Amino acid sequence: MxxxxxxxxxxxxxxxxxxxxxxxxxxxxxDKGVAVFAHSLGTGALLAIAGVLLLVAGLAGNSLALAMLGTIALVGGLVRSGSDWTHRHLRHRT
Structure with missing residues (x-):
């Protein structure tokens, strides 16, 4: 409707x-994100957590491709979280 x-x-x-x-x-x-224990997890944090899980799974399974994918997702998630945090805090300062 x-x-x-x-x-x-x-x-x-x-x-x-x-x-x-x-x-x-x-x-x-x-704000967008997922609420976990009264804390909001944004897209970057969720991507970083998924990256860590992929990295560990890749290392445990001796899969270089999976470990590399996990590393890329982890770094991408950290960059996204840092960008969101910076944008949020610098925007409210002015």
Missing amino acids: SLSDEERQRLAKLGQELEEDDPGLARTLS
């Missing part, structure tokens, strides 16, 4: 009011 134009305008207005009233809550609600 799609929203009517009037409903979209109301929703946009509510979002703007929320951002003005409580920017911290608005930021928390708009």
Whole structure:
């Protein structure tokens, strides 16, 4: 079911009011990620965890390709997490 134009305008207005009233809550609600034990794990963290698992599986199974794929995923996840963290903290400083 799609929203009517009037409903979209109301929703946009509510979002703007929320951002003005409580920017911290608005930021928390708009963040993407998976909640684990009341902590949010973003895409980068999930990719890094998957990379570690692939790396360990590759080393345990003597699979160079799997270990390399795990290393690439781990580094990619760390870069993504660092980029997200930097973007989040530098954006809110100004």
